[in-house]
Ligand SMILES: NC(=O)c1ccc[n+]([C@@H]2O[C@H](COP(=O)([O-])OP(=O)(O)OC[C@H]3O[C@@H](n4cnc5c(N)ncnc54)[C@H](O)[C@@H]3O)[C@@H](O)[C@H]2O)c1
């Protein structure tokens with residue numbers, strides 16, 4: 207379906223993003239498509255939930271982000287609430303989530319408008335909490351770690367059943383991760399970690415990360431966690447610097463919730479959702495994290511080559527001993543038809559088609 211309305215999320219601190227914004231606005235004007243900028247970082251901008259932000263922008267069906275992965279995450283937070291797709295223009299440092307370089311922007315918008323783009327759906331995480339989350343004003347400055355103004359705490363979903371012991375359901379969709387981390391440099395977070403309702407272990411750590419497969423290449427990856435294909439669903443738990451010998455990641459099934467209960471003698475803990483501070487937990491508080499029904503719709507111009515991107519963006523280097531073996535031949539890419547037993551497999555597209 208042709209694009210009806212664009213919501214634009216721009217990294218205001220990057221000059222190239224401001225230039226490219228002009229190109230998007232010109233394209234929109236030429237096609238008669240309304241385009242609303244959503245400046246989630248401005249000091250003057252009212253702090254709104256993703257849903258309110260989408261409604262205020264006229265419920266765009268396409269969100270275009272101009273920046274890096276952080277800007278993409280800020281756009282995804284808004285798009286997921288109304289089922290809009292997200293197109294990330296790569297103007298950042300890593301660009302794992304973003305899809306197109308700025309030079310291909312117009313061609314990308316043309317392709318989306320003509321219905322030629324692919325949509326890749328990614329799992330998100332949602333959560334319940336023992337009480338509605340809040341960020342006390344005195345902790346805001348400490349907790350937002352030099353980034354933009356804090357977003358409001360996640361709204362409570364109407365189907366909440368707090369009084370019955372299930373906690374309050376929060377209107378959250380994390381594309382990368384939900385992280386519980388220490389506030390004070392010298393006070394670790396101590397928490398009991400439950401998977402599928404069973405206690406796995408009590409941790410004392412710098413942070414505890416619950417991630418999606420998409421988020422496995424972000425914070426979890428930095429902590430030595432495994433890389434998961436973003437085409438699968440799973441709930442990935444990784445402790446950061448736990449003061450114990452068991453420091454492994456646990457990859458739970460998509461229907462196995464991961465819960466964290468702050469222990470009585472723990473320091474206070476920050477809850478960050480996709481890198482943004484959204485709440486503070488006191489001893490005794492808990493959160494339960496599980497797969498959300500909503501998925502983020504990523505625009506792709508070509509079939510995804512996740513492993514090629516992994517090699518490229520993380521600059522994977524080959525073993526020095528293989529250097530004398532020269533070029534690497536393509537695998538499973540002869541000109542002849544695909545044999546029946548391989549027909550259902552997901553194979554990255556040939557380099558020429560990317
Ligand atoms: N030590 C760490 O690596 C660390 C620490 C805190 C948070 N994070 C991650 O940062 C994310 C927020 O990103 P941001 O850009 O707003 O903050 P940021 O700028 O601090 O991001 C950290 C880095 O992670 C990259 N990144 C983000 N999502 C990614 C993904 N899905 N796959 C691969 N790389 C990814 C970003 O490009 C950036 O280089 C959080 O969701 C969390 O996963 C990482």
Ligand SMILES: Nc1ncnc2c1ncn2[C@@H]1O[C@H](COP(=O)(O)OP(=O)(O)OP(=O)(O)O)[C@@H](O)[C@H]1O
Nearest residue numbers: 216217218219247273274275276277298299300353
């Ligand atoms: N909309 C904005 N307005 C002003 N400054 C911003 C904005 N977005 C980000 N910044 C600044 O840029 C820094 C990097 O932000 P962030 O990590 O979210 O960017 P990004 O989109 O992920 O790009 P990169 O890949 O370069 O990190 C922030 O610490 C902040 O100082």
